[in-house]
Structures are given as structure tokens and as C-alpha cells.
Amino acid sequence: MATRFDPFQEMDRVLAQVLASDRAAATMPLDLYRDGDHYVLHVDLPGADPGTIDVGVDDRTLTIRAERTARTDHDVQWLAKERPVGTYARQLTVGRGLALDRISATYADGVLTLTVPVAEEAKPRRIEVQHGASPTSIAASATAG
Numbered sequence: 001m002a003t004r005f006d007p008f009q010e011m012d013r014v015l016a017q018v019l020a021s022d023r024a025a026a027t028m029p030l031d032l033y034r035d036g037d038h039y040v041l042h043v044d045l046p047g048a049d050p051g052t053i054d055v056g057v058d059d060r061t062l063t064i065r066a067e068r069t070a071r072t073d074h075d076v077q078w079l080a081k082e083r084p085v086g087t088y089a090r091q092l093t094v095g096r097g098l099a100l101d102r103i104s105a106t107y108a109d110g111v112l113t114l115t116v117p118v119a120e121e122a123k124p125r126r127i128e129v130q131h132g133a134s135p136t137s138i139a140a141s142a143t144a145g
Helices: 008-024
Strands: 030-035 038-044 054-058 062-066 085-092 106-108 111-117
Touching: 054 111
Parallel strands: none
Antiparallel strands: 030 038, 038 111, 054 062, 062 085, 106 111
């Protein structure tokens, strides 16, 4: 039985596989929600080495980095290699009113969770109104001119 080999189709397949891997490596899906007086950010980092995860804040920019290293078995013949490797990075510009110096982070089951508290000055507060105080009278003096 003869098989037909189309080099352009094979090159297209390889190129699509490479581009899909690059796109997948560049993405870092996340969920963000507010729960009371803090925000919670869940970031998917499947297979990332916990020692490579880096979270930093510079002014109003939150940066998350992680790395997934390639498997280096030399005696294997790959039949499919679709899992992306490399460095994941994502930057988020955050608004004012957050306590960025009190962010906490945990990593479990491939998910990085950041908890960002709302700053005290940004929390809603009630202002007490005084009742029953006697009004202060203001006397105006008129000068004849």
C-alpha cells in the first residue's frame, strides 16, 4: 500500500503545533472576585514548579511569573508533545484602595491563590451625626461707611 507524503501538510501541522504551544504557554487563565473586605485571585499554573513562582508588586502593577520545565528524558520517542513549557508571566494593573503590602499567596493543586485586602481608608465607614447640640450663634457686625 502506498502512502502519499505531502511536505506542506506536514509543515503546516508542525507549525500549528508549535504556535499552539507558544500561545498556551503565554496564557495564564485567572478568576477574580471580591469577598467582603478582600479580593481573591485564582491563577491556573498547572505543572509549574512551586520554587519558580514569583509574585511582585511595583507601584500599581502586580506581576506573576512561573516556569514549567521540559521533561528531559533522552531515551524516549515522543508520540505527542502538546503540553507547553517555558515561563508564564502576567501583569495586572491594580486600582487604588488595596493593601498591596498585605497580599498573601498560596499554591495548591496547580492553582495560585492571591488574597488582596482592601485598604482601611477605602473601606466604607459610617459617620456618626451628633444630635441635640445647641447651635452656635454667629453675630454679624455692620459698619457704616
